[in-house]
Amino acid sequence: MEIITSHTNADFDSLAGMAAAQKLYPDARIVFSGSQERPLRDFFLRSPAARAVLPARLKDIDFSAVTRLVLVDTKSRNRIGRFAEMLGRPDLSVHIYDHHPFLEDDIRGEVERVEPVGATATLMTEILAEKGIGLTPDEATILMLGIYEETGSLAFASTTPRDLEAAARLLRQGADLNVVADFIIHELDAEQVDLLNDLLHSARTTAVGGVPILVATAERAHYVGDLALVVHKLRDTVGAGVVIAIAQMEDRVYVVIRSRMPEVDAGTLAAVVGGGGHRSAASATVRDATVSGVETRLLDRLRATARPLIRAHQIMTAPVKTIEAHRTLAEANDLMTRYGVNVFPVVEPAGNGGRLIGLISRETVQKSIFHALGNEPVETFMRTDVRTASPDTPLSEIEESMIEHNQRFMPVLENGQVIGAITRTDLLRAMHDFFLRATTPEGLPVEEGFPSRAIRRNVASLMAERLPGPLFSFLRSIAGLADRMGTQVYLVGGIVRDLFLGIENLDADLVVEGDGIAFAEAIVREVPGRVRPHKPFGTAVVVLDSGLKIDVASARTEVYETPAALPTVELSSIKKDLYRRDFTINTLAIRLSEGEFGRLLDFFGGRRDLKERTIRVLHDLSFVEDPTRVFRAIRFEQRFDFKISRHTKRLIETAVAMDLFHRLSGPRLFGELWLIFEEADPAKTVERLGDLDLLRFIHPRLDVSAEKLRHLARVKEALAWYALLFQEPPVRGAPMVYMTALLDQLEEADVLEVAARLSISPTDRGIILLPRRTAPSVLRTLSRRPPPAPSAVYEALSPIPIEGILYLLAGARPKSAQKAISEFITHGRFVRPPISGDDLTTMGIAPGPIYRRIMAELRAAALDGKPKGREEAIAWVKQKYGGSENG
Structure with a gap:
């Protein structure tokens, strides 16, 4: 005879597991090992779906004839009633299907499928799918009841992705959610409310190893069903992290344990009194015991094994x-x-x-x-x-x-x-962190992007998902190195911010609480690469042979002796290192250690501001100490489509009123403008600079009109077009094109004043000034009717650097001028004479300045389509200059 059974005080997950097991063992009989919870009894009385399961009566079973015992949702010998008596028989085969972890005294089976999912019903659904065994709608409904009850309608912390996938599979097979709602969602009856009242009045909190434990007790002369439901209500009412409820009913003591704290494993604790379960929920039924005796045993076990939750x-x-x-x-x-x-x-x-x-x-x-x-x-x-x-x-x-x-x-x-x-x-x-961990409902989802409540959380899985594999592996490896060196190492800066925003960022910055250079040197002893230290600043750049580039710095703080001055740097802690940064969104750090790899540090509300898409300074003197932060605030606001907070905007206005920006050195201000012009859409940032009256610190007559913004937008289009050509990039790049366009409304004397103010180099001044000076005549030439010959276009544009040509392209009108410039960029500037100086020497022409004149004339002729090829070019030179002219 084959028997399928589960734990005493059976619930819907027990029933679901037994119903599914009967599909695997069609000759086996389902038998309850003891009592059932009241919702399950109601299900058999009220629901037509119950006809899918026909359990046999325990008293009708001939125990001596049982050759196979199939256990579902349990493996505790203390929770299977009389069936425990047959364990150990040599002719008995035991098969186990469960989702609770193994405990020391658990039954072991010939067949064991024990996996960490939220419900046994989930495991059984997967097994049936593996074997291609279908379900009727009633059977699917019973398994869905098991999943929903055990996972709190897929909301408990113990819920796994597999539970949701199993529920979806059951729904496709006809599970009726109306039936599920009828039996899973229910309120307390009068007896349960009375029991809850007694538990509330008896509840007291005791700290064990720094963890608050709520202990509640009650006694009843008769049995009151669903103690677990009552305890859920108790926990939700008082908001406790760990609840131990002990109730004497008739001749037994019932124990229900619920834990939201990782330091307390409910299943292990319940095993002390013969019960079981998993980390967050467990129960036990104890005979021949008293409430006080059971309480003492449980608390003694906690005290013997507890470790302080948080240390100094x-x-x-x-x-x-x-x-x-x-x-x-x-x-x-x-x-x-x-x-x-x-x-x-x-x-x-x-x-x-x-x-x-x-x-x-x-x-x-x-x-x-x-x-x-x-x-x-x-x-x-x-x-x-x-x-x-x-x-x-x-x-x-x-x-x-x-x-x-x-x-x-x-x-x-x-x-x-x-x-x-x-x-x-x-x-x-620390207290708030502890409170949140103790009171966060099991159903609260773990947000990968923007967790809004927890102060500390682990983002290792998010790192694995969003960081490139080689970088993630490297960070994993240096976590072990940090532990061996006895130092704390953190991933900080923009890469952490962009991790939450889902933006690729390969600029990895590490901060070390200690000697950053020593840590960088230790890295390259373990991973092939080289290190470039900068000892005055306590920083180093690590370049790995794999191509990864890592910036390493010692944790430091900054002291500003005067407004807008460069800071004095001193070694400090990670917290102070983060406090010196510009905005809250850039203050996030991730610990890199074996024990706490991926732990996120958020001292200043950075995650909140990422979620609310807000740029916020850390303290009120931030812009006084470093006015360049104003430009960064605007740059980040436009890059991420965030908003500068109202208070931060007021501080910007105060900095403008105090004229702090004139104290900035030219190179620092030019550096910030350069970064703005490297953004994807600088026009928006320039417009915002104008809104906040900041352009006057570049030059008092500089402003932003609608036409200026359109011109900057055309510069963006010209640069994007040029990038698609995959030609050699501009010598100084896009920023100089934007700078030229920004300043083109000013007189040349004003531009020279700006160049002096920003300490712009003579080379860059030439890039700005030359197209300004030549633009009127060049554009007149290119706009002529009929269009000028290619050689004339070359003569007009060739002296101008490519940055200036792109500036002219952005401002060129009409279309014919744009076409002439674009053809010069794509073709004309690359045209070369068909012959070389060696050919001229062979022809008997003595070297000298005439070579340059001949080559220029040949290039112009080639641009205009004549002569064609080398032979015609040689003939043309001979005809015009003869064979021995010295010039």
Whole structure:
């Protein structure tokens, strides 16, 4: 005899698994091992679809005659009732189909299909499809009930893509979603509401290893069905990350565990009392036990195995600026302003060990200076009752110390030395992260592009999907290198921003908390390549033999001594390194380490602004410190079709009113304009510069009219046309063509003034000025009727660099002039005389300036179609110059 069974207190996934198994074992009988959940009982009473399954009664089974036992949705010997008695018989073959992971004491089978999907019904649907076994609509409906119940209507975190694919397959085979809705979506009855009330009133939270565990208990003289449903309501009501519900009903203790925290595996915990399940959901039924006894066993197991969720070294800011005890309060005030900090750890002089002895706050410093005490040493008024943390101090202890003792800044010490600090911002971020992880519903999807809630998340899968394979493999390899060197390495900058925007970007920038050059040199010892270090800046360029180019830098902070000046750079932490950047969208970083590869750091709301398509500065003095950021803000706004935030726009207007841009050096301003002209559509950016009154900082008479924008658009068309020719690129490229067009409304004296202001080189000045000077006469020549001969076009255009010719093409009218210029670009400028100087020598013509004149005349003749070929050219020269003329 063959028997198909499942766990006691069977649910729809049990029924679905058994129904599918009967398609695989048509001679087997379905038998429930024990009770069923109430929705399942209702299904048999109310739904015509239940006729697809005809279970036998347990009491009618001759256990001694069973030769094959098929287990679905379970492999726990404690959850199959009397069927456990036959395990171990040599004549019994056990086949197992389940989606729960194996636990130590689980039954092992001759056949095992155990796979990590959201429901056993999913696994069975796939197996039937593999074997080409079809389903009736009623059977498909039963399997769909199993998937929907077990995955929370495909919304629980345990749901996999395979569950959705299986549901789609069942829908195609006739599954009735109306039936599914009738039995999956249901409210609590009066008894369950009363039970929920008792659980809520008994609920208490205890921290185990820094993880809050909600424990709720209740007792009933009679059985109340669907405890799991009640516990779901409890969890959703209180928003707990881990819930342990224990209910005494009749002579048994029922346990339901739900976990949203990766630190607590519900299935492993339930196994302590003979139950099972998976990481996020598990249950157990315990005989001969008490509620308090079961609770003690579960919590003892948690305490024995728990590890602190978050430790100080994971959330601290490092390195931290300190001040020696003998320094004055006035010096402390200057340093606080210089570095933008509010608290300094006070340390002994380095010669005395440099140990922490107190804290001094900005408030104390400024009040002391107000009272004319600025020359006093900081140790005079420092706070000495300071609570500190070690690198391994758990978050729960840090939280307690900082909140209960009103300490806004907690130094992290190792061997008495300050290695970092936890600020209120660090603490709030860690607590908020923990709260989100504990309360995010299981059904919340993991957004690959723009996760809106989680502070920390892993984007390794997104990297694998969107980065080129060689680059992703390289990043994977250096993660191991970083761990071996004991340093933190991050992927930063535009490549991370563009990863979320879905834009290809191969410019990989790495930031190292430590010696960036040493890390770059270590890379090329492991991966074939070469390194170019720049020691004054702590940066290096790694060029791999594979062609990959990687920029490596030490994490650093910048101090601006005066507005618009170049900054002083000092080594710092990743957080401060990101804080020095221009806009929030450029502050995202991805950790590259074996343990946390792909972990995203977002200290400043960069993902939010990417999602909201907003350009936002990090702090209010950003444009004062570096006015070039205004040009970058506009460039990014137009490139990505974002909007500058209202506050950032106000700061731009303030910078304009303060005339900060005149403090910029010419090369820096020219560099920003060059980058603008390298964009896909510079005209939009130039228009925005005009809107914000920024063009006057290039020249006060420079503005943007509608005609100017049309001219810039025609420059774009001309450059795009030229690019399609695949000819040699312009010597200086597109930016010089745009620059010439931008300045063409100005008088030549004004253009020279701009060139001096921007420190434009003499060569580039010539590229701008020559087409301006020649444009009127050239365009008159090219517009003549009848059209000029090709030789005349060549004479007019050949002295002008290609950038100037493209500028003329963009502004040329009428069409005949455009045609003449385009024919010169594609053909005329490449025409050469049919003979060479050697031929002239052979003809007896003495070398000299006459060679140049002859060759020019031959080129002109060739352009106009005569002479044709080498022989005619030789005859033409002989006729005109004879055979021995010296000129």
